[in-house]
Amino acid sequence: MAVSSRLDQNPQIVERTKTLAFQQNRGRNLLLTLGAGLVFILLLWFFTGLGSAKLTQALALFAIWGVATVSLNLINGTLGILSLGHHGFMLIGGYTTALLILPDDARQRILDSGRSAMTETTVGLSISNLFNAIGLGGLTGDDTLWLRFLLALFAGGLMAALAGLIVGIPSLRLRGDYLAIVTFGFGEIIRLSASTRIFAPLTNGALGFAGVPSDFGKSVWWTFGILAFTLFIISKLKYSSYGRAMESIREDEIASEAMGVNLAYHKVLGFVISAFFAGVAGGLWVSWLGNARLDNFLFTLTFFFLVAISAGGTGSITGVLLGTALVIFVRQYGDPLEETYAISRWLEFIGIILIIAGAAFLLYRSFNRSGKRLPDWSVWLFTANLVILLLGSPVFPAINLGKIGLYIFLIPFLVLPFLPNVGDKSKGVGWIVYALLGIGVITLLIGGISPGAGWLTGTFRGFGMRGIALAILLIVIMIFRPAGIVGRHEFSWGWLFRERLDQPTDEERKQDAWLSNPELNRAGGAAAVDTEEDA
Amino acid sequence: MAVSSVSRAKRKVNWLPWLLLLGIAVIIIGRIIYLYSLDPRFNTAFFLRAFIESVKLGSLYALIALGYTMVYGIIRLINFAHGEVFMVGAFMTYFFFTFTPYPWFISAIYAAIIAYGSMRVLEFFRGSMRDPLVLAAGGVIFIGLTVLVSSITFPFWLALICSMIFTGVLGIVIDRVAYFPLRTAPRNSLLITAIAVSFLLQNLGLLVFTNRQTPFRPDTPLIQPLQLTVGNGQVFSNWLLLAIPLITAILVVVLTLFVNRTRLGKAMRASAQDAETAQMMGVSVNKVIATTFLLGSMLAAAGGAMWGLNFGSLNQPAILGILPGIKAFSAAVIGGIGSLPGAVIGAIIIGFLENFTTAIFPKTATFQGVTEFKDTFAFILLIIVLLVRPSGIVGEDLSEKV
Structure with missing residues (x-):
């Protein structure tokens, strides 16, 4: 504390901190960010204008799952605790939201049906009734549904945050995989007990709620608005002192405690905030689905988020969004994989996948070793071939290659092992590659x-092909690139323009020269003063 | 930034979870005494049956829990995929006794896998894959099984043995493909990989086996009815009531003998204590790990087959393995992960919690909650045990060193 106040008083130091490299282009970066946001909004407007329901749904789902993955990333990536109970938090938020905004006719149907477990009191739990009770009856119309929805989302988030608080407390005693199991257990307890007699009046048991308004979950604007809000809060948190404390816990718990970080406080804080946004995502997810049922909150959901986080980059918000896009693509556009085809077609597809896998393995080995390498064009050839083949593959016939065309595009992969720089380097694993091919x-x-x-x-x-694809993707990423595609790096404009932010600027060089020059700086600089006083 | 004010001078005893455990025990014992003394329906025969049923369920969990505990003991990995290995074991048994005889080419593939597995098992005793006995056994098994699988319908016991070997090889393959490259990786990466393998196996099960509930009724004397007279009451059940605990006991004894008496068992114990030092002393740790996966998966397959026998049907592959797997894991942790007797003790405790509580709290309106919460007991007990005594009932202290 004392040091920093002294630094503040030194005019030279103040001057210096003002022009630190990462602050140089703040105005430009802000403009660029705003511009990119504008372009993104225009793109969204364009995509929704295309009128494809599938695309709109996929975009909305991306935003919803984005909220969930970014919040899960706060625990898994920033805090470094493997949490597997996110589906439980989403369930709490989703059911709360659904119960609070369910329209009156749906409530009447629940009351009328003989199998329902709900009572008069619990059916009456809604924001409309609350407004009526406190004299805001004018706000219960259809045109103010958005207000009630937002309030319900907030309430769902708060309920989930409460659950996060409860789950966060064991995290004070446990570490590593034990904690992962406990969070998993909590998620399952939440799901399994939601249908029991005690909670059935609130959740309507196994029947769930049908007829949840889907105006918001399926709307790109609402979902992306809430995603933007989540990103704002989570990134602010990540770069605040709290976020840095959480990152230090991730790196080394014992060391960070020794440095004065309150472990209990930060862990529970991380859990509560993450659970809050998970609850919000749950509310949106229920609205996207149009109903709230327990089957939609299985562990599979957390698995998808885990794939998104691990594939994109654990701890990096932009990486997580990238991973989410990947998962959403497979989930929403991978349905051709799960249809019925002739066995000969499947065999062709498996053959293509095996050949590509063998060639990819060779390329990976060639590029992972020092010394002689394959020329760059081989990678481009490989990538172009890959795209063409997958577009023209027997299961995804987006372009019609025909059989001959298919075989022609496979030739480069088969030639690869015989190129001089590959063949001699893969002796150790050669037989695997040759067997695959x-x-x-x-x-x-x-x-x-x-x-x-x-x-x-x-x-x-x-049946189940999409799950297999995602699981294999996750295993491959864990083995070959455990940190994910982008690692812990965040996207920044400086990175895009190849600015070397770790190099000092000219101004900084000048200041360094002044600080280290005894002729100009009699006191020997701030560092010298510090050592004297410490001694 | 807030400064931690926790002083670690004196360890505070956390009395709340102990009180909870004590409360649960008092409620259960009180209820038993109450029923036994007041209600004539709850006589000695009833409690005997409930007791053996609980041991039966517990021994099913024990067969799965042993795999968790062995793998955790050696590579410190919670093998999330173990529940799915159990699922594969159950379905392989089903496929062996239902769909044999197979066409010759499928028979040849099965026979090749099982012959390879048997050779791996024999290798542990003979030392080398190239040993003439191992090679001869592999050849005989391959040819014999090809002929067998393509010509006769398998009885249950043969299906069980073939399924155990097949699943054991699957365990080795999983270790080789997914976990071996990550031996030195952070623990979280390994755990995520295990989750991915589990998800992969679930979906492969959907793809390869079936996507709906499957009846599991082999033609075996074990499912014949059994009637016992005890005191003034009678126990109606089938032979499984006695057979499942008995088979489990035999398998556990064989496993314990293997771990305690053989060279490889000694190597396993050494690797569990300190893998690095064991490697320096000439133990092939990778071989030990492969053995661990083989044995754990074989036991899980036996558990799966008997699970099917016990319940008469198999749930669809995507959900069959999850709950038994995670409950068995809870059992392993409760007993003390890394310890074989601990896994069995924990599993039997969970069996009792699930079965005995449902038996003594019948499905009346007052006690509906107890029965419905059956599936969550294991998790609740797991959380309590982790908070009170993370090393489990018989486990050693696993606290992290600085």
């Missing part, structure tokens, strides 16, 4: 040439 070619040929033979005539449904 060989089995791939055989499968492809069986599928492509003999569609009429015996058991190849049947069809096969790719």
Whole structure:
């Protein structure tokens, strides 16, 4: 404390802190950020204007899951605790929101149905009734639904935050994987007990709520607005002293406690804030689905978030959004994978995947080693081929390559192992690669040439293919790039323009020269003063 | 930034969880005494049956929990995929006794996998894959099984053994492909990978096995009815009531003998104590880990097959393994993770909690809650135990060193 106040008084130091490198282009960066936001809004406007319901839904879902992943990232990435109970928090927020904004006709249906577990009192729990009770009856119309929805979201967030507080308390005693299991257990306890007799009057048991207004969850503007709000809060938190304390806990708990970080306070704070936004995401998710049912809050949800975080970059907000986009793409646009195709087609597809995997393995090894490398164009060739093949693959036939075209585009992958800089370097694992490529070619040929033979005539449904794709993606990323695609780095304009922010500017060099020059600076600079006083 | 004001001079005893545990125990014991003395329906036979049923359920959990505890003991990984290994074991047994005889090419693939697994098992005793006995056994098993699987319908016990070997090999493969590259990675990466493997196996199960509930009724004498007269009451059940605890006991004894009496078992214990030092002393730690996965997965497969027998049907693959798996994990932690007897003790405790409480609190309106909360007991007990005594009932202290 004392040091910094002395630094503040030194005019030279004040001058220096004003022009630190990362603060140089603040105005420009702000303008660029605003501009990018504007471009993004225009793009959203354009996409929603296309009128594709699927695209709009995917965009809205991206924003909703973005809220959830960014909040989960606060625990998993910034605080460094593996939390597996996010679906539980979302369930609490989602059910609270659904109960508070359910329209009257849906409530009447619940009361009328004989199997419902809800009572008169719990059915009456709504924001409209609250407004009526406190004399704001004018706000219960359809045109003010948005106000009630926002209030319900906030209430759902608060309920989830309460649960986060309860889950956060064991985190004071436990560490690492034990804590992960406890959070998982809490998530499951929440889900399993939601249908029991005690909570059924509030959750309507296994039936759940049907007819939740989906004007907000399916609207790109509301969801992206709430995502922007979440991003603002979470990034402010990340760069505040709280966020830095959390990061220090992630790096080393014992050391950060020794440095005076209050472990209990920061961990519980992280859990509560994260759970709050998870509750908000749950409310939006319920609205996106149009109903609240327990099947929609399985552990699978947390698994998807985990894939998004790990794939994008644990601890990086931009990376997490990137990962979320990836997961949403597979979930919303991967449905061709789960349809029924002829077995010969599946064999062709498996053959292509095996060949690509073998070639990718070779390329990875070649680039991961020092010394002789493949030329850069091979990577470009590989990528272009990959895109063309996947677009023209038997399961995703976006472009019609035909059989001959397919085989022609596979040739580069098969030639790869025989290039001089690859073949000699992959001796240790050569047989894996050759086995992959060989089995791939055989499968492809069986599928492509003999569609009429015996058991190849049947069809096969790719049930669960999307889950398999995401799980394999996660395993591969964990093995080859454990920090995720972007690691812990955040996007910044300086990075985009290749500014070297770690290099001192000319002005800083001048100041350094002044500080270290005894002729000009008799006192020997701030550092010298400090050491004298300490001694 | 707030400064921590916690003083660590004296460890405070956290009395609340102990009180909770004591309260639960008092409620259960009081209820038993109340029922036994006042209600004629709850006689000795009833309690005997409830007791054995609880041991039965507990022994099913124990078979899964042993795999968790062995793997955790050696590589400090919560093998999230173990519940799914259990699922694969159950479904493989089902496929073996239901759909055999298979076409020859599928038989050959199965036979190849099982022959390889048997060779790996024999290798532990003979020392090398190239040993003539190992090679001969592999060849005989391969040819014999190909002929067998493509010609006869498997009885339950043969299906169980084949499924155990198949699942054991699956365990080795999972370790080799997913966990081996991450031996030196941070623990969280390993745990996330385990979750991913679990999700992968769930979806592969949906893809390969089935996507709906499956009846599991093999033609075996174990499901014949059994009637016992005890005191003035009678126990109606089937032979599984006795067979499942018995088979579990045999498997656990064999496992304990293996761990305590063989060279490889000694290597396992050494690796569990300190893998690095064990490696320096000439123990092949990777081989030990493979053995661990093999044994754990084989036990889980046995558990899966008996789970199917016990409940008469298998849930769909995506959810079959989750709850038993995570409850068995809770059992392993409650007993003290890393310890074999601890896993069995914890599993039987959970079996009792689930079965005994539902038996003594019948489904009346007053006690509905107890029955419905059955699935959460394991988690609640897990959390209490972790707060009171993270090392479990018989476990050693696992606190982190600075």
